[in-house]
Amino acid sequence: DVKVTQSSRYLVKRTGEKVFLECVQDMDHENMFWYRQDPGLGLRLIYFSYDVKMKEKGDIPEGYSVSREKKERFSLILESASTNQTSMYLCASSSRDRRGYTFGSGTRLTVV
Amino acid sequence: AQSVTQLDSHVSVSEGTPVLLRCNYSSSYSPSLFWYVQHPNKGLQLLLKYTSAATLVKGINGFEAEFKKSETSFHLTKPSAHMSDAAEYFCVVSSQGGKLIFGQGTELSVKP
Numbered sequence: 001d002v003k004v005t006q007s008s009r010y011l012v013k014r015t016g017e018k019v020f021l022e023c024v025q026d027m028d029h030e031n032m033f034w035y036r037q038d039p040g041l042g043l044r045l046i047y048f049s050y051d052v053k054m055k056e057k058g059d060i061p062e063g064y065s066v067s068r069e070k071k072e073r074f075s076l077i078l079e080s081a082s083t084n085q086t087s088m089y090l091c092a093s094s095s096r097d098r099r100g101y102t103f104g105s106g107t108r109l110t111v112v
Numbered sequence: 113a114q115s116v117t118q119l120d121s122h123v124s125v126s127e128g129t130p131v132l133l134r135c136n137y138s139s140s141y142s143p144s145l146f147w148y149v150q151h152p153n154k155g156l157q158l159l160l161k162y163t164s165a166a167t168l169v170k171g172i173n174g175f176e177a178e179f180k181k182s183e184t185s186f187h188l189t190k191p192s193a194h195m196s197d198a199a200e201y202f203c204v205v206s207s208q209g210g211k212l213i214f215g216q217g218t219e220l221s222v223k224p
Contacts, residue, residue, distance in 0.1 A: 031210055040121065042202060042214040050210075058211070090156070094210060101146075101212060105155040 003027075004104040006091050012110045019078040021107050023091030030096040032074035034058075034066065037088040037106070049074055050096075081111045114139045116205045118215035126223045131175075131190040133218045135203030138184065144206040145186045147177055151199045159201075162186065173197070198222045 007022040025032065031050055035043040035058075045058030047066040055066050063085060067075045074093075078085055091104040119134040137143060147159040160171025167179045177188045186203060203215040 033211070035214075040216060042118075042216040043212075044214070045211055048211060092212070096210075101158070103156040 004091055004093055004102050006089075006104040006107050008107050009105065010108050010110075012112060013078075013081050015082060015111055017078075017081045017111075019081050019109065019111075021076040021078075021089055021091075021109070023074045023076070023093075023104055024072055025074075025091075025093040025102070026072065027093060027095070027102065028071065029093035029102075030071075031094045032068065033092040033094075034064075034074065034076045035090045035092065036060070037090055043090060046076065081109075083111050085109065086111045114143060114205045114207045114213050116145075116203050116213055116215040118201075118203050118218045120218050121216065122219045122221070124221040124223065125193045127195055128192050131188070131193045131197065131220065133188040133201050133203075133220065135186045135188065135215060136184050137186060137203070137205050139205060141208060145177075145179065146204040146206070146212070147171065147175070147186075147188050148202045148204060149199050150202065156202070159188070193220075193222045195222050195224065 004025045013019050033048040034046045037043045044060050046064050047058050049055045049068045052071050065077045089107045092101050094101045115138045117136045142164050145162040148156045149159050150156050159175050160169045162169045162179045170176045175190050201218045205213050
């Protein structure tokens, strides 16, 4: 069963901490994405990557960075966590032809 | 640029009655369109997708959607609601670059 795995289901971090959210896919997909989900706003794209070491900003990249050192792994980094980054974070991947997208189960991050 | 608007933030129906979730899109080219469902504390599940083949698309669990280019709409319907259909539904358009752009979501409630 193909899947996208997010390392943590729930996380609680303190303001100012550096936070790493990890995402691993086993489908050999070229494309990977990070979204945040907030009530009434749907999912908004933070960053995406078309290939190893490639990254592009999405719609709301401020306060975030990403790393893609290996094809299967795409990490989202909060350099200095703030309370307004409390949210549900969803990782997704797709093949280059974009025929199918697979989402992880999400990480609910609370910044206190 | 592509965008998608879900016209209702919340829809409430009685069990056994029809479901209509409305979605309008904006795209400068022929888009790929999707409907995803998210049950409480679950990940996103693909219901159906339109990729320029038949305009009436059938999905899982009895859902279907009709692509109407003249109206720039992609409404989701089901003839008879079931209690298990209660969830949040997202209309999604795929950009030329392969990014998924989400609507704000529609929460469907089903009353017994």
